[in-house]
């Protein structure tokens with residue numbers, strides 16, 4: 001009889017203890033969840049901020065052209081989208097920033113021309129240097145670009161369309 005009440009006491013104590021442990025785990029779970037939710041919220045705000053900054057810089061018209069050495073000092077112009085001596089597509093009466101990188105070991109000079117007439121030059125771009133300049137085509141049609149020093153291998157066509 002006495003051992004039965006003793007057993008009942010132990011069972012009761014165990015039950016109370018396990019309820020306490022469960023309750024503690026439950027509340028701490030919610031506490032940490034709310035902490036992480038706060039952290040996640042602040043990360044989201046910075047992400048959307050940087051996204052809007054990059055979209056505003058994309059508003060400029062820019063064209064990237066790099067000097068490229070193939071082998072035996074044969075050079076080409078190159079961009080990332082259309083490859084070697086790429087055709088350039090411009091809209092008339094619009095400013096374009098032409099950005100040129102020269103990672104080769106010799107100098108280059110980009111010249112934009114029309115029927116042998118020079119319209120714009122980048123001036124000399126020395127080895128390892130970058131250069132950018134603004135070009136604006138004032139009429140539609142076809143122009144050409146070439147390098148002053150490698151006119152036979154570094155050359156391409158510029159198509160100027162209307163707005």
Ligand SMILES: [Cu+2]
Nearest residue numbers: 108147149150
């Ligand atoms: Cu060149």
